[in-house]
């Protein structure tokens with residue numbers, strides 16, 4: 278089970294164990310590799326409450342009643358199949374009033390910028406102290422503005438429900454982040470830079486869907502090459518290349534003693550470009566995902582991890598896949614693309 282992790286740890290190229298400034302010391306003792314524990318079963322701690330700053334946010338909530346409750350709400354209600362079906366037939370919006378979409382976009386950009394800074398400060402030991410006085414106010418300010426924005430959206434939603442009854446069209450509460458737009462850009466960039474891939478995706482769409490309508494979510498299952506392009510682009514360009522876990526108890530992982538309290542950071546970028554796992558790891562070769570060997574890899578959450586793995590795996594996967602599929606296919610269907618200054622690697 279841990280062969281990939283073993284490989285990675287032995288070369289130090291994939292997994293990085295990062296010692297928190299205040300964490301107990303880490304012993305790098307290589308022991309037997311009869312480990313039963315997967316990295317994904319460790320405690321979760323998204324770089325110590327970076328985004329939204331507050332310890333009550335779902336992202337950085339430790340395992341326990343609160344996390345379980347929020348996860349259940351997310352997977353069954355907010356991001357569940359029922360909600361997805363509702364959204365599929367409609368275009369969604371943040372909220373029409375008061376420029377909320379722009380505000381939301383600005384806040385997401387600000388919080389990711391703060392996350393980057395805080396992550397850096399966390400990793401470079403002594404700098405962690407700086408975040409105490411430099412970033413704390415900024416985080417509090419962003420958190421407050423998020424709260425105000427979401428409060429307004431919720432109030433609007435409640436008022437609308439009172440006016441229109443409980444069966445109103447529920448299209449106001451859709452959130453997203455720049456991970457989805459980053460992924461869309463990367464898929465498009467890879468396809469456009471590989472004209473042969475672009476041609477194949479366009480031809481497949483034309484034969485499955487025709488030219489009279491846009492691709493619908495139901496068509497995606499009939500577009501295996503397009504799906505392979507999405508998987509391959511997400512392998513090469515994970516939108517969240519680092520995610521972390523805090524060790525809840527002393528344990529052994531891939532032969533290493535990991536003390537309780539240590540934050541372990543997983544580098545999905547390196548895992549998904551590890552030459553020991555992937556052939557020609559840096560090349561865009563969508564058709565690899567049409568083979569049995571690579572299909573098995575895609576199902577293996579130790580090696581194909583664009584959405585993380587284990588209990589804390591991204592619950593937004595269905596929602597985001599739907600947005601990605603419909604956006605990219607529409608851009609392939611409706612526009613001709615050309616790379617300025619070249620025909621791309623396989624042109």
Ligand code: HEM
Pocket residue numbers: 321335336337348351356452453454456457460515516517520521582583584585586587588589590591592593594596597
């Ligand atoms: C392409 C887009 C996205 C990518 C690449 C992505 C990736 C990830 C990754 C790598 C994690 C960490 C998983 C782990 O620690 O094992 C995560 C967590 C999470 N994602 Fe996403 N995500 C995306 C879109 C979304 C969307 C659209 C939503 C919600 C609308 C969402 C909600 C969440 C939540 C709530 C968590 C925390 C889950 C928990 O702590 O239990 N994500 N995501």
